Amino acid sequence: MEFCLSNDQAMMQETIQRTLERVCPLERVRQAAASHETRAADVWAALTEIGVPGLIIPEEHGGVGLTLLDAALAAEALGRSVAPVPFAASAVMAPLALMGAGSPAQQAEWLPRLAAGEAVAGVAVAEHASGARDGAGVAAANGRLSGKALFALDAGAADVFVVADRAGGLHLVSADAPSLTRTALTSIDATRSIAELDFADTPAEPLAARDPAPVLRRMIDAGRLALAADILGAGQRMIEKAVDYAAERRQFGRVIGSFQAVKHLCAEMAAELEPCRALIWYAGYAFDEDAERASLMAAHAKAHLSEVGTFVARTATEVHGGMGFTDLLGLHYWFKRVGFDRQMLGGPERVRQDAAAFQGWA
Amino acid sequence: MEFCLSNDQAMMQETIQRTLERVCPLERVRQAAASHETRAADVWAALTEIGVPGLIIPEEHGGVGLTLLDAALAAEALGRSVAPVPFAASAVMAPLALMGAGSPAQQAEWLPRLAAGEAVAGVAVAEHASGARDGAGVAAANGRLSGKALFALDAGAADVFVVADRAGGLHLVSADAPSLTRTALTSIDATRSIAELDFADTPAEPLAARDPAPVLRRMIDAGRLALAADILGAGQRMIEKAVDYAAERRQFGRVIGSFQAVKHLCAEMAAELEPCRALIWYAGYAFDEDAERASLMAAHAKAHLSEVGTFVARTATEVHGGMGFTDLLGLHYWFKRVGFDRQMLGGPERVRQDAAAFQGWA
């Protein structure tokens, strides 16, 4: 009975965190955000060096061969530093698609390049994760796709896309396919990249699995967990920043951290966020070890972290007073990161609706 | 343009409040609750003397002939003193039924007795206001009723019941009809009375209106508003009690009211409750002057006061610390009054569902 991270896991996470503290301090985030780099080359290189893009890719394909829980720990570290790099789609969802539904050839073509950080994969499954908006939907016929997919994740730097068609079939589409139009969608979170993909009889390579449904399900579960963990890291950092700021900022002759109202805000943030860590851990564990509840736990992690993250983002900003509202301390990068994570792959209401379905409630 | 109480209204409310402070202090409530008096004779007599039971009954029938807004002001005063007397059903809903759907003979028989406090009327419409539970439902045929009605309001001391059948038809049933079984339902609120009515081919006198639906609608709207106003009064009193207690109770060498956390709890209660007053006023006004929005406003008043009331009841108890949890200060009578009001004639979720329907949203 041991419900905790292994030493290896703790060290791995610590390594990513230290690396990011070195290569991705706030000033680097600011710079990347200003120039819309969502795969900041130096950050990406440093992360590649310690294996982050290939964390869950099997060793035979050049990856580290770890579990989704490890990916969640990595996501937490990335969220903590609001790192402007692809992850949820490129390092988690797309590898799972290839590993679960790809032919040996497809795996051999892409997994090593993804693991080595040489390629980035975008993932377009929003219509299945959150429902179709603005007439989105992709039709597949004879190895060609038509229609549009909205909110493709990690899309900006992508070399290849994993696309789900309306029926749930999975396809690989080269980013430079001539009849594919990729339109960047600007969001509040300048550290992440989403895009609209318009297919006009675009050549696509189907992923080989006979039944892609369970693979799509696991992609979405894993993506949700990665986003939830990203919120955990971002939220944890915001609490630390609030506590630190409150220890320095003086008003009415005392540090504001000695005011009961400020202390209680910080206590409430910590009390809300702390149990989320165990929820993320369990959801990561369940993905591999508790098949029956894996989707449910990923959904709960996503929905609950979204709610708690919103509370923490707002409250930490409030503790910072006017400074939290300005760009000066850069706190808003975390605020927006949480806001972005909340809405992708299903906002909390939508995800809870799925959670009901997973239990046969609806 | 004058959105405020008239001098007469303010004086009327003040009179009820002063009367209740005199005849219905906490000790009287305690006594009534212990002996399950829900029409405490002395309190009832004092209120009758100032016209409360007949507040909205026309003067020609011995009432005061005032509006629903006035009834809401009275309900607020009753809630403030957790007065153990019938009101929402007997003085608001039943008179509206008789005034809106009763024949001249029916009106002449009952309205003067209700106005004079000589009779009490219960009202059984829960199945229309909140939906049928436990197989409740009343069928009418040939001047007889069969089936059961749950949660009849002001039922304990009732001499007559206004009963809605499944189709929405309204009937008068004498409380001593031989085939009527009245079973008291014990609730947390010992100052109010609800009952199950079981009809076995029980003689009933239909109310004369050709289309009873709008009358039933107005009964429920008015009842909801009366309950909402009851919450307003109870909540207001709980805030005052919390502020007073915090000014006296000392901990750690200071009165607890000087702790920022306690002050903020009180500020939050006041900030939540204060705008509710205007909502109640408008809903009362709308009942007579804004037909299009009358049902919507009553629904919003009921749902919103229920939510705010729950917050205030809990928070005021918290401010009182352990004392609030004991029976010693009697604070729980207010707590339970709010809890009761919240659930009768539709809890907030149910009432909002109605509010959606009133706007054509569902």
Added chain:
Amino acid sequence: MDLAYGPKYEAFRDEVRAFLAAHKDQAPRGGEQTMAGGRAWQKLLIEHGYAARTIPRAYGGYGAEPDILESRIIAEEFVAAGAPMGMANQGISMLVPTLLELGTEEQRKQWIGPTIRGEVIWCQGYSEPGSGSDLASLKTRASEDGDDFLINGQKIWTSTAHLADMIFCLVRTEPDAPKHQGISYLLFSMKTPGIEVRPLVTMTGAAEFNEVFFTDVRVPKSQIVGERGQGWQVANATLKHERGMLGDPNQAGSRLKALIELARTETVGGERLIDNPVWRDRLLKLQARVYAMEFHGLRLLTGRLKGEAPGLPGLIVKLMGCELNHQLAAFAIDALGELGVLYGESPHLRNHGNWQRNYMFDLGLIIGGGTAQIQKNIISERGLGMPREPKPAS
């Protein structure tokens, strides 16, 4: 209870409507609000009494008696017609009433006319990086140098500083006096040497505010409003006027209307949001709050008409109003799903990105100008009569 305005005011409403029908086409349109166009419109409004309505004619105003209902009707009708209201900058809403109350005749003659006509734009120099909610602790100092002050220090949250001609500014002239005394209220040109304005970008991405740095800024002592050392009192008189700023009297109501429209038109997987019971329930919770605050506003308006002190009901408005606006924006973002995070010039953007902009800006309002925490202190102390916190021992 009488929600009619009565025949006198309905006649006035008709006047306003007639004016708008006749002149609305002369109003500057969104996007092309040039300085000149704005000033011409303002001039027209003053002539007809729809701007600077209660400013005496001697100072360039319209010279009407103050009448709260007339002001409200003007606001209602301009909002309904989608016409820009009279200019509502800090000079007009805060400085002008202050000069009328505490300025010298010379100061009034010099500044009120040009200010209400939009010829002189002011900014406000109150907040400092170290002062925040504790305004009286401001540190910008004015040392004496003959007939002048030399000003050194820094201001923050100075909106329009980059456009302003002039500033009304709090500075510490008596460094040894207790902190609420020793402050003076100065007027000076933003072109005075030694002033540097740096835009202050906020989380919305826009520079709605500025930081203003003073280095040996020379200001004649005569440019004080009120007594030297009494600037704190003068500023409080000014803050009192802040709520005089007109705007949509029911901004939350307008926002709610937009939300209902959104819920009726946006679909997910073909289902309208309003047909989803969970969204509907949340929207209805907000609707109840919007109505409550709208009617609460009517109650306060009636109180003002009767000359009653607003008391507790007045004290809660900022706290509850800002939070409600924030929650309305939050609903839109959540209900829009991924569309809710779009911003800037993104394709598929809804409402020009204003849901997100408002969500963040309203959070700024919750924080700024007396944080929610300070508001709660005020409500408990002034509204409920609870004791102040004891002063710390050390």
Added chain:
Amino acid sequence: MDLAYGPKYEAFRDEVRAFLAAHKDQAPRGGEQTMAGGRAWQKLLIEHGYAARTIPRAYGGYGAEPDILESRIIAEEFVAAGAPMGMANQGISMLVPTLLELGTEEQRKQWIGPTIRGEVIWCQGYSEPGSGSDLASLKTRASEDGDDFLINGQKIWTSTAHLADMIFCLVRTEPDAPKHQGISYLLFSMKTPGIEVRPLVTMTGAAEFNEVFFTDVRVPKSQIVGERGQGWQVANATLKHERGMLGDPNQAGSRLKALIELARTETVGGERLIDNPVWRDRLLKLQARVYAMEFHGLRLLTGRLKGEAPGLPGLIVKLMGCELNHQLAAFAIDALGELGVLYGESPHLRNHGNWQRNYMFDLGLIIGGGTAQIQKNIISERGLGMPREPKPAS
């Protein structure tokens, strides 16, 4: 991450199950829990090591080494089998560990055996009406009279005082010492002349607690545990043991299960609650919290197994756990509509009225034993390292 208990513990679990299968029929049943029946069951449990497991044999216990997982397995299996656990009163959970740590050999010999066997029932005399969250400010005084103390004062929140044979009690023996000193920890009989017990009815309508009044209660000085004047320290050692009380390790989980069952079976107008998206959404929000707290508990358990200090994760449990239980009860009440307010012996009552009872009692727990406000102070100061509030000047 390894959620298996491993073969050694699974073997232990089998043992517990075998015991329960063999002896469960000897357990006192709900409703007929006589004193004698309870004691016989307790005796059986001690013999098999399922009660007083880690108490040395010399004092009448089973004498096993402390093992957190064994304790948890015992709790899990007893809950699963619906069998009553070993006695868990304040004497067993708080006094006994305290005597083991700080009592004299004589005190241990005298009290531990009878206490764990249920022959002596204790109550706890800590809280006073004037002390509340500020326990150290207690006023019950013990004045010297030869070899005895004479005790005068009042205690409150004394559960089981009406049944208790003995009390462990904090009294002020050194009135001039600073408030955390000068307190002593005394043991004495509840039958001592001068003790009056009055039931303290709470909002639930039951008298779960008592007030206890002392008038010249004579207690030999020898009945102190620990040093005279060190009672505060002794009591804190006792409080440390409070969490040692076993119970359903996942009470919230059990409650959630009941809620799901409720939502599946209760209908309104023929519709099951679980088919109503609004109730479903709220139930799912609670489910996420229940899971989070359950896994958080596993994390803390692992930490205890490794001997780690619980730190911040430990400090938040009471605050979040009590609130969650309260919210679970609130859901049931709301979802039941009018049925939710029924109480006492009412027809149509659900769950014996326990939803309402828990709703109120849990609010008492949120308030009692360190209010939510105090919990937040502790979390911010000890968990987050934030500064204490400055002492007031006067």
